[in-house]
Amino acid sequence: MNYFAHALPFLDRPLFVAGASVPDWLTVADRSLRLRPRHAEAFVDDADRCVAEVAAGVLQHLGDDARFHKTRAFAETSLELSVRVRDALGGESGMRPAFLGHLLVELLLDAALIADDPAHLTEYYRLLDELDAGQIEAAVNRMAPRPTRRLVGFIKLFRRERVLWDYLEDDTLMMRLGQVMRRVRLDPLPDHLASILPGARILVAIRKIELLEGIPA
Secondary structure (H helix, E strand, O other): OOHHHHHHHHOOOHHHHHHHHHHHHHHHHOOOOOOOHHHHHOOOOOOOHHHHHHHHHHHHHHHHHHHHOOOHHHHHHHHHHHHHHHHHOOOOOOHHHHHHHHHHHHHHHHHHHHHHOHHHHHHHHHHHHOOOHHHHHHHHHHHOOOOOOOHHHHHHHHHHHOHHHHHHOHHHHHHHHHHHHHHOOOOOOOHHHHHHHHHHHHHHHHOHHHHOOOOOO
16 A cells, blocks of 8 residues: 555544654655564553554554555456556566556555545645654654654655655656656666556556455545
């Protein structure tokens, strides 16, 4: 799952939404730092409400991902998209098709949920804009196995870039996919890969309910 799918059921709890974003934020901002359930569990009843809500959001994210990746719909849809990517790349084997198949399920699920009601994404960014990034980083550092000083800057960048809106259009989604490829040090994507995106959107939208099986609504 990606940012919006994690956050959507909890838009009345801004600090919780921030916590549910933290594991994904860290994969970009501080890739060697990972939060595990044991790191957050000890803080869900913390006297500091910010820490408790961020910890609860982190746990929600980790639980969501564990359920999501075990669903039949995820396995089948990511495999189908991996095959489509492979074929579009001329039968390429290796990491890129499988990685992109997985990634496209997550990004296009966010796109489908946003398309259902774009006002919810406006609200998502509004509440993130009102949060204190330093307070979120401090809460994370209470539970993390080591401190980070990279989260504040990334939260500010994430709010400014409004990346999730770019998932709605194929050209801007391709741009964001290219950024991910560079970040994980995989080869750039050819422009013609965009030809599979309309069909991929339809596939993920059709399986949206199955993909979210067991996830809070």
